[in-house]
Amino acid sequence: MFKKAFKVFICLAILLLPLLFSKMARAGDEIKEYEPNCTYEEYEKTYLDFYGSSTQEMAEEGNPADLMLDDGEELFKTVAGTRGKSCASCHGENGEKLKGVAARYPKYDPAIKGINTIAYQINRCRVEKMGAKPLKYESYDQLALTLYVKSLSNGMPINVSIDGPARPFYEKGKKFYYTRMGQWNFSCALCHVKYACKRVRTNLMSPNRHHADHWPSYRLKWGKAGSLQRRFRGCMKNMRAKPLPYQSEEYRNLELYLTYQANGLPLEVPGMRM
Template sequence: MTARIIKRAAALGVIAAMGAGAALADYDDDELVIDGVKIATKVPAPPGHPLPEIVSGWRFRSDETQALEADDFENPAMVAVDYGQSLWDAVDGEAGKSCASCHGDVEESMKGVRAGYPKWNEKAGRPFTLENQINACRTENMKAEPWKWESREMLAMTALVGKQARGYPMKIQKDGPMAEWIEKGKELYYTRFGQLDLACSNCHEDNYGKMIRADHLSQGHINGFPTYRFKWQGLGSLHRRFKGCMENIRAEPFKRGSDEFVALEAYLAVRGEGLGIETPAVRN
């Protein structure tokens, strides 16, 4: 059998698994409330949106997984949030500063901040993810070494900052210089990659609510990242999830922090606009 035939057969097998014979496991109507904060997990889709309604991945999870996220005492990612708080207060770098030196109380200064990222950075001439902004603060203001994208420190800090936006609706700038990046992300979302010849849309737009092997397909929104996944046995970034999806379809993944993944993040932020931030979410 030639490589082309093998590739085609694999792709057809995946598509068949997501087709009419796939088991349906649609989302539920439960409401997410964390520490008294009600978080929007389903919002109407605006005119022209590719989805009939916008639904968080939380609603596609089992009752047991939902319960873990709804209780900070049980949420396994809260250990990282606590570590992030210690990093926030710790002096680091040649400038002798901590995050708190400039920003004060994280609960006040970072309130709602995560909901607006990715965000255009005029000095850099490109969109900044939250990770980009954290490292810019470290290198420029604290004169400290940048953190690696998937480091324990970066995940803890993004979880801490993200938590301060719980319940705030995702809403990023869509006009001006951001428009080109969002359009680039949209193009990537609908582009087929890898040996399985699949695009993001094939799973998260065409087949959400279905089971593919042991995975329950959601609409693929990003309002809970960084997210604790049972598969990872820990916290992971959004770009780690992107990379994993590309590897699953046998494609060569882009790097974390690449222009491609930043553009895709921007498009998905627009695609899920109105959903409440859940950080740190819990998923399978």
Template structure:
């Protein structure tokens, strides 16, 4: 029964997206899917950024202002995150503060350069993964489970030390191939509905899909972890990836998988210059 309901819901989404978007640019989705995965499908926004902004503010304007007035429920995690930064755990008898200063204040600005290439990992290091890596290597402590309360609280607190500072992620040198992989994932059509991230967040940003106005991918990476009304909970950027992949009826990967880290590098790089502002709040 549950599966049937889910299927019907998805059918409504497809129909709605079809109705809202009308015909799909050049070629059918099926044709596009047969293209080599190395080719990035050329997609352009359907409207100017100014027009998109106007629609976005008209659609969310009041709701967001109202939510902000009532306060962000995710703010509560910040105090707990700070306590965690000072708490001694693991076999080496250390806390984050032992190396990064009281309340880990020396990590101010650290979040602005993540994700980035990491030599030991031979891949992309995200901010949450760096924190867990320090716990394991420097403290002899267990990594925190992704999306658990403590993991989100600690990540959010440490990231909030960089609030108001511009994102300045590098894709030079050894980071380049991972950036390219992330870009390819963003543009790759996948799942039973044969969508790519870019179809919605580049080409059709500013249009409605069901009850949502689809956002442009500028400002997607500056405010996570954040609170989301629909979750009634705080969550990460990668939880957002998984949510959209589910809507696309595509396979989902585990948190901090190589694919999501590369995707996060791509998305964060195109948000360079945006000011970090955690916790965010979204519908």
């Protein structure tokens, strides 16, 4: 009886072994990146044909998020927390010491053994340096401060590093971007690389080159400004996948991956989108 059971077990094990190995091999495989379906220049032409110049005209009338930027500057200079400090106390009255910093974010930070973003760092400074409460992600004040700090690098070329300790996190971000998820079994890369410039219903898919150079942005659909990670959540909802929390490890890695795609482009915040 026992011998028989043992034999069955061995047979099963032998049968299942190749399956196990193939799974392991797949997990270790390099991701096959898609060839982008179009360049950003081609996308811009298609966009004009598709939507006309209304977005451009809108942008020329000014960005409603400029008000948020002014509020962010004000907040930067406002004392908060138990230690009687403002951001300006340590980073310069007009944020001089933070000029150029945001163009190198997200970046690896040994203190958290992971990827740090501007929004994340703002809350760390509030808690660790000011004795203040962290600001709720996507709240007005959080966005306003992020916008102000990033605006101090406006016009400077994005230059995020994926070398050394940042590399594994970049790879995780890329893996996430290429992972199929949700009821439709889509991946980010499918829409924004492979099918870039194709139409899906009333939408025109953009290639990802400019996805991370303009956040926080004002979005007409939202009727207000929001972060890049809010956009991640929106696209995941559209994919019928469960969106992840703001500033989760996955989203910080993903932000690194996308920002690297924008390396060399000038940072320009606040952006404006439909």
